[in-house]
Structure formats: C-alpha cells, structure tokens
Amino acid sequence: MSASYITANGLPVIEARIALPRVGVWHADLVVDTQAEPAGPVTISAADGALTLSGTQFRGGVARDILFTRVVAGQAGLGRVAPARAYRGVPVQLVLRDILAAAGEQLSAAANPGALAIQLDRWSVLQQSCGAAVNVLFQHPALAGMAWRFLSDGSFWTGPETWAEAPNDFDLEDDEPHLNRATVFLFSPTLLPGMTFLDRKVSYVVHNFSADLQRTQVWFE
Amino acid sequence: MSDLDRVKQGLASFVRGVVPKVAYLGGFPALVASQNADGTLELLPDDSAIPPQSGVPIRTGIPGATVKVAGGARVLLEFIGGDPRSPVASIWESGTVTELDLATALLKLGSAGAVDALVKGTTYRTAESTYNTLMAAHLTAAAAAWAALAVLPAVAAVPATAALCVTAGATATAAATGEATFEGGAAGYLSTVAKTI
Numbered sequence: 001m002s003a004s005y006i007t008a009n010g011l012p013v014i015e016a017r018i019a020l021p022r023v024g025v026w027h028a029d030l031v032v033d034t035q036a037e038p039a040g041p042v043t044i045s046a047a048d049g050a051l052t053l054s055g056t057q058f059r060g061g062v063a064r065d066i067l068f069t070r071v072v073a074g075q076a077g078l079g080r081v082a083p084a085r086a087y088r089g090v091p092v093q094l095v096l097r098d099i100l101a102a103a104g105e106q107l108s109a110a111a112n113p114g115a116l117a118i119q120l121d122r123w124s125v126l127q128q129s130c131g132a133a134v135n136v137l138f139q140h141p142a143l144a145g146m147a148w149r150f151l152s153d154g155s156f157w158t159g160p161e162t163w164a165e166a167p168n169d170f171d172l173e174d175d176e177p178h179l180n181r182a183t184v185f186l187f188s189p190t191l192l193p194g195m196t197f198l199d200r201k202v203s204y205v206v207h208n209f210s211a212d213l214q215r216t217q218v219w220f221e
Numbered sequence: 222m223s224d225l226d227r228v229k230q231g232l233a234s235f236v237r238g239v240v241p242k243v244a245y246l247g248g249f250p251a252l253v254a255s256q257n258a259d260g261t262l263e264l265l266p267d268d269s270a271i272p273p274q275s276g277v278p279i280r281t282g283i284p285g286a287t288v289k290v291a292g293g294a295r296v297l298l299e300f301i302g303g304d305p306r307s308p309v310a311s312i313w314e315s316g317t318v319t320e321l322d323l324a325t326a327l328l329k330l331g332s333a334g335a336v337d338a339l340v341k342g343t344t345y346r347t348a349e350s351t352y353n354t355l356m357a358a359h360l361t362a363a364a365a366a367w368a369a370l371a372v373l374p375a376v377a378a379v380p381a382t383a384a385l386c387v388t389a390g391a392t393a394t395a396a397a398t399g400e401a402t403f404e405g406g407a408a409g410y411l412s413t414v415a416k417t418i
Binding site for chain 1: 234237238239241242244245269270271273274275276300305307308
C-alpha cells in the first residue's frame with residue numbers, strides 16, 4: 001500500500017497523517033503532488049474506498065513544487081466567532097444550530113435526536129470561537145455522556161458512543177499498555193474513534209501513509 | 222488579549238477551547254433596562270460580547286433582602302461558577318432604589334446592643350388618635366361644665382371658688398385646643414420610607 005493509495009481531490013498524496021479524535025475535529029496533514037492549492041472543498045480518498053474524508057484546507061502552500069496542506073473537517077469553521085446570544089427555554093438543537101451556522105458547518109443527519117431535544121431552561125453564548133462555544137455547551141450536565149465530533153463526510157455529529165467492534169483485519173506492530181497506545185498495520189483504514197479495538201475503547205486514531213510506510217497509531221480511553 | 226506569536230496563539234486557542242468556562246468567570250458591568258414583577262432584571266451588558274440577559278435574579282448578599290430599582294441602575298452581571306445557566310445581578314454600581322425589603326425576625330439599628338423597641342407607628346397613632354378624640358370630647362365637656370359651674374349663684378357667691386372654676390374651664394379648653402393641634406399635625410408623624418410588620 002503506497003501513499004498514492006491516498007488522493008486529495010484525485011491528486012496523488014505523497015505523505016499523509018490523518019488524525020481522528022473521538023471528540024473534536026479531525027484533520028489531515030498532506031503532502032500532495034501538485035503545485036496548486038485547493039480552491040474549495042478537499043476530498044481525501046483511499047483507493048479501495050475504505051476512507052473518504054470531506055474537509056477544507058485550513059492552512060497550506062506550495063514549496064519545492066509540491067503542496068503542503070492541512071485539511072480540516074467540514075469548513076474548518078470552528079475557529080470563527082460565534083455571536084453573543086442568550087436563550088430561554090430552547091432545545092440544544094437550536095443553540096447548536098446557531099453556533100454551527102456561525103461556523104459554516106452542517107449538523108449530521110445521524111446526530112442523536114435525544115441529545116438535540118434536551119431542553120435548556122437558560123443558556124448564554126458569549127462572543128467567542130465557535131469551538132469554545134461548542135465545548136462549553138457540552139459541559140451542560142444534561143449532555144454528560146454525549147460525545148461530539150466531525151464525521152468523515154465533514155458534518156457535525158453528537159450522541160452517545162456505541163463502541164461498535166472495529167473490523168478485525170490488521171497486524172499488530174506494537175502494544176504499549178503504559179501509554180495506552182497500540183501501533184498496527186491496517187489492511188484497510190476503517191478504524192475510527194468510538195469503536196472497540198483489541199478489546200479496548202478507541203479514543204484517538206492517527207493514520208500515517210507514505211511511499212514506504214503505512215501505519216496506524218491508536219490511543220485508547 | 223495581548224499580542225502572541227503564532228505558536229503561543231495556538232496554545233492559547235487550545236486552552237480557551239478546553240476551558241471555555243473561563244470566559245464566563247468575570248463580572249460584567251450592565252445597565253438595568255427594567256425590573257420585572259417577580260423582581261428579576263432585564264440587563265444590557267456594556268460589553269457586546271455578552272448577550273443581553275432576561276429574567277436575571279438579584280443577589281443582594283443579605284438573606285431575606287429584596288430590592289426594587291428604577292431602570293437605568295447599573296449592576297454587575299455574573300455567571301455563578303462560570304455556568305451559562307446561572308446569571309445573577311450582584312454588586313450595584315449605582316441606581317435609584319424604590320423599595321428595600323428586609324424579611325427578618327429582628328432588626329437591630331445601631332449595634333448588637335440595641336434593646337429599645339421601635340414603635341409600630343401606624344398602630345400606635347391609630348390608638349393614640351382614638352384616645353385623643355375621647356380626651357378632646359372630655360375636655361370640651363369639662364370646659365363647658367366648669368363654665369356653667371362658675372355662674373351658679375352658690376359658686377358665684379364665693380369669688381375665689383368661682384375663679385377656680387373659670388381657671389379650670391380655661392385649662393380644659395386649652396387642653397382640647399392642644400389635642401386638636403396635635404391631631405392636626407398627624408400627617409407629618411409617620412415616616413413614608415420606613416415601615417415594619
């Protein structure tokens with residue numbers, strides 16, 4: 001499996017480091033065989049279709065005739081400023097919708113309806129980054145146990161973890177219990193945070209691809 | 222936020238992201254737009270980064286104390302424990318207090334050694350006025366009785382006794398006049414700004 005196994009908008013990726021947190025925003029640091037920065041959305045794909053990520057270049061540029069780019073999930077919008085707004089007697093969905101609208105992001109259709117329907121007697125969003133506004137919202141006691149993250153399709157998801165069993169198609173290269181981390185070769189990069197792998201709950205996944213290396217690091221809860 | 226280099230900016234953003242409640246831990250000066258019937262306030266924070274707040278309870282800092290204020294007062298808006306669910310109006314910067322209520326079993330003015338009870342004005346004045354009315358009637362009747370007695374032939378025949386009757390009648394009249402004068406000033410005896418149960 002070579003790095004061109006991964007493409008960005010159809011262009012061959014020379015190196016890729018794709019970080020997928022269980023809570024938060026995934027991002028991919030790519031070295032792409034092109035001399036042009038992406039003009040719009042970036043789709044990162046694995047040749048076998050095992051992985052498709054939709055995002056936006058957050059920062060990048062061309063050096064040495066190749067593109068170095070950081071692609072962030074969705075519109076890379078959580079750094080934008082959420083307007084100050086106060087709420088009385090509204091569901092979580094309304095507050096979340098307003099924050100995501102300020103960020104230019106989309107709420108996933110798979111978001112847990114129970115979480116979205118939780119009633120907020122009173123809530124205040126200060127003028128701050130949309131990411132901070134989301135973080136403080138999810139500190140509401142009623143949302144305890146609800147995770148949030150961006151999905152592969154670039155949409156914002158929230159809900160309780162199901163800890164589904166991960167596909168069992170890998171070679172274990174290293175297991176470091178003292179770091180709660182394992183390094184594996186995946187025959188197909190389908191491992192995601194929120195899954196159960198090696199009988200442990202997956203907290204953070206980093207897929208690394210290059211011409212002579214394909215390795216995935218997994219951190220556990 | 223002071224100017225930071227790019228590396229520190231990233232760290233600062235990360236810290237703000239993982240401890241977002243820090244932004245709620247300040248005291249935010251605010252204008253009282255109005256006070257609701259339930260005593261809560263409609264607040265307009267000075268900082269546009271803080272949204273206007275509706276139905277904000279007042280924390281006077283004294284149990285049993287409630288306050289009514291005119292619009293235009295200025296107060297500090299706080300979020301208790303940095304919780305966006307719990308705004309309160311706390312320290313007053315300025316304002317016109319239209320009513321201050323202290324619900325307490327005992328109020329001591331001056332010091333802990335205060336032992337003389339305050340008079341319950343309205344109750345006392347009502348009783349006093351009733352008594353004064355009776356006294357005024359008595360004194361008026363007494364003055365008339367003394368005047369009639371002074372001219373009885375048997376009393377008039379003893380000038381010293383008649384003189385005493387005249388004097389007694391005059392003092393009774395003066396006392397009745399005094400009662401009327403006292404009651405005439407009743408509107409000024411009771412405070413309009415301090416009341417008790």
